[in-house]
Amino acid sequence: MTTPIAQLDSGPLIRWSWITDHGDLILSNLVQHLVLTFVTVAIGFVLSMLLAVVALRFRFTFAPINAVTGIMYAVPSIALFVLLTPLTGLTTLTAEIALISYTLQILTRSIVAGIDGVPPAVRESATGMGYTDRQRLWHVELPLALPVILSGVRIATVTTVGLLPVAGLLGSDQGGLGELIFDGLTRFFNTPLLVGAVLVVAVAVACDLLLVGVQQVLTPWARRRGTSA
Amino acid sequence: MISLQGVRKVFPGSNQPAVGDLSLEIPTGEIVTLIGPSGCGKSTTLRMINRLIEPTSGSITIDGLDVTTRPAHELRLGIGYVIQQVGLFPHRTIAQNIATVPALLGWERARIAARVEALFELVGLDHDLADRYPAELSGGQQQRAGVARALAADPPVLLMDEPFGAVDPIVRARLQDELLSLQRELRKTIVFVTHDIDEAIRLGDRMAILNVGGVLEQYGPPSAVLADPANAFVTSFLGGERGLKRLSLVPVSAARLDPGPTLGPDSTVEDARATMAARGLDWVAIVADGRLQGWIDEADLAQQTRLGDAAIRPFALKLRPTDSLREALDTLVSSPTHIAPVVDEDDTYLGILDVTSIGEGLDQRAPR
Numbered sequence: 001m002t003t004p005i006a007q008l009d010s011g012p013l014i015r016w017s018w019i020t021d022h023g024d025l026i027l028s029n030l031v032q033h034l035v036l037t038f039v040t041v042a043i044g045f046v047l048s049m050l051l052a053v054v055a056l057r058f059r060f061t062f063a064p065i066n067a068v069t070g071i072m073y074a075v076p077s078i079a080l081f082v083l084l085t086p087l088t089g090l091t092t093l094t095a096e097i098a099l100i101s102y103t104l105q106i107l108t109r110s111i112v113a114g115i116d117g118v119p120p121a122v123r124e125s126a127t128g129m130g131y132t133d134r135q136r137l138w139h140v141e142l143p144l145a146l147p148v149i150l151s152g153v154r155i156a157t158v159t160t161v162g163l164l165p166v167a168g169l170l171g172s173d174q175g176g177l178g179e180l181i182f183d184g185l186t187r188f189f190n191t192p193l194l195v196g197a198v199l200v201v202a203v204a205v206a207c208d209l210l211l212v213g214v215q216q217v218l219t220p221w222a223r224r225r226g227t228s229a
Numbered sequence: 230m231i232s233l234q235g236v237r238k239v240f241p242g243s244n245q246p247a248v249g250d251l252s253l254e255i256p257t258g259e260i261v262t263l264i265g266p267s268g269c270g271k272s273t274t275l276r277m278i279n280r281l282i283e284p285t286s287g288s289i290t291i292d293g294l295d296v297t298t299r300p301a302h303e304l305r306l307g308i309g310y311v312i313q314q315v316g317l318f319p320h321r322t323i324a325q326n327i328a329t330v331p332a333l334l335g336w337e338r339a340r341i342a343a344r345v346e347a348l349f350e351l352v353g354l355d356h357d358l359a360d361r362y363p364a365e366l367s368g369g370q371q372q373r374a375g376v377a378r379a380l381a382a383d384p385p386v387l388l389m390d391e392p393f394g395a396v397d398p399i400v401r402a403r404l405q406d407e408l409l410s411l412q413r414e415l416r417k418t419i420v421f422v423t424h425d426i427d428e429a430i431r432l433g434d435r436m437a438i439l440n441v442g443g444v445l446e447q448y449g450p451p452s453a454v455l456a457d458p459a460n461a462f463v464t465s466f467l468g469g470e471r472g473l474k475r476l477s478l479v480p481v482s483a484a485r486l487d488p489g490p491t492l493g494p495d496s497t498v499e500d501a502r503a504t505m506a507a508r509g510l511d512w513v514a515i516v517a518d519g520r521l522q523g524w525i526d527e528a529d530l531a532q533q534t535r536l537g538d539a540a541i542r543p544f545a546l547k548l549r550p551t552d553s554l555r556e557a558l559d560t561l562v563s564s565p566t567h568i569a570p571v572v573d574e575d576d577t578y579l580g581i582l583d584v585t586s587i588g589e590g591l592d593q594r595a596p597r
Binding site for chain 1: 279281302303304305306307310312313314315316317318319320321329330333362364375378379388
């Protein structure tokens, strides 16, 4: 046994009996991981949508919005958790604030870039035919921006899945699968650590594939191109 | 009628007006083409009518109603708009694209479906394309869909900004023909921006020639503009072969046709010889019951007494009254005798056209 993990734990690499005995715990951590990821990305998306609409309507606000969300993205996660703890305590809220703040930069930028990528002729013909600005945004610009926006959502989701375990550092019951990882680390016990790590990777891959599927379903027009010249 | 009164547009940051003090009356049911060099403000003028651009000063009315009295998006629902890049919505099928304005107006589903169906027919689009996305169509098909979309809610006014500028010349000619035949049926008020002088002449009931800065140099029917250019700018803008361009606007029916040397099939060889001698020709045309049968050469006048028994040769070249004098001239030049008979669709004989009567046809038409 030469792996670093094995050096922490004198027992076998995986104790299968532990997994079968703790099925409920693993499942509840997995569900929590999925729920927290979903809540994070959903709230992040709504906030980013608002920021993007402001940035698109008032162009001069795009640079400052981008700068602020960029700084939030740049602050190390653990530092942010520590900074927030005096304000919000060791709660899910603390974890959520930190996680959401990481999604804002990616999502805001992808929404703005997606809408900026709408061909000017399409925008002009929409306006020329009698769309109001709001109708044009919802019925023309956002649907056309969807491929770019959804690729932003994919990045935000996968990032959140990977970052969520760090929230487990804050104490009990908010790190999703991170609970298993930290449990394993603190007890020099490989099995939960590996189960947690493998499941985090699996969840990240599954979410990404799911979103690719969503993208295909929502944007059928983006796939059917140039079949007749 | 669309009326522009002293319309002026100065874009922010520019001290030159893009359009300066332009007044123009566009009669209901006519196609008016706006043409001029780049920077003449023709597109700007068009876009001020549907308020995509707001004039700096002056007023624009449609049927007496100032365009600014309604919110811009409501105004635009009543004005068809077609642009060069078409601007179909890539995420919607062709049928959904065409249904855009009816849907915005809140029509019922069944009414929209029926209207979309009718529009496919009207613009000559294959029904199989209804569920395709725009990217799956050719340039010409996309442009037809663009026109159908603009016509969907049957607006009285159509604004077209170089709509056929991006398609190849053959497709363009076909689209122009289709627009003209649509217009004969629909009688819309159409403002058509182009940089192609032949297109402006061909499509316009009137053409407005604009100079840089939106200065109106001449406004009138293409035949009148070609016959009598207002100034050196217009002359140079119209380019060469002005006479031929005029001929392309006048139908054969406007020319004075010669009755020609005609005889019936029951006439005698002596009648034929007399007619040829009187006209100094070596042939006569045979017309029976008003229909052109062909011609007989002097050499073929053998011993038959009745012309109907002689060898009647068909005319290789025939003209229709709807052909343009330019096409007629081309035919005459190719014909060995430099004349051609003019017949209706059912071969009813109308007369003989020669080069002299082409020139006279032009004189009768212009200036209008």
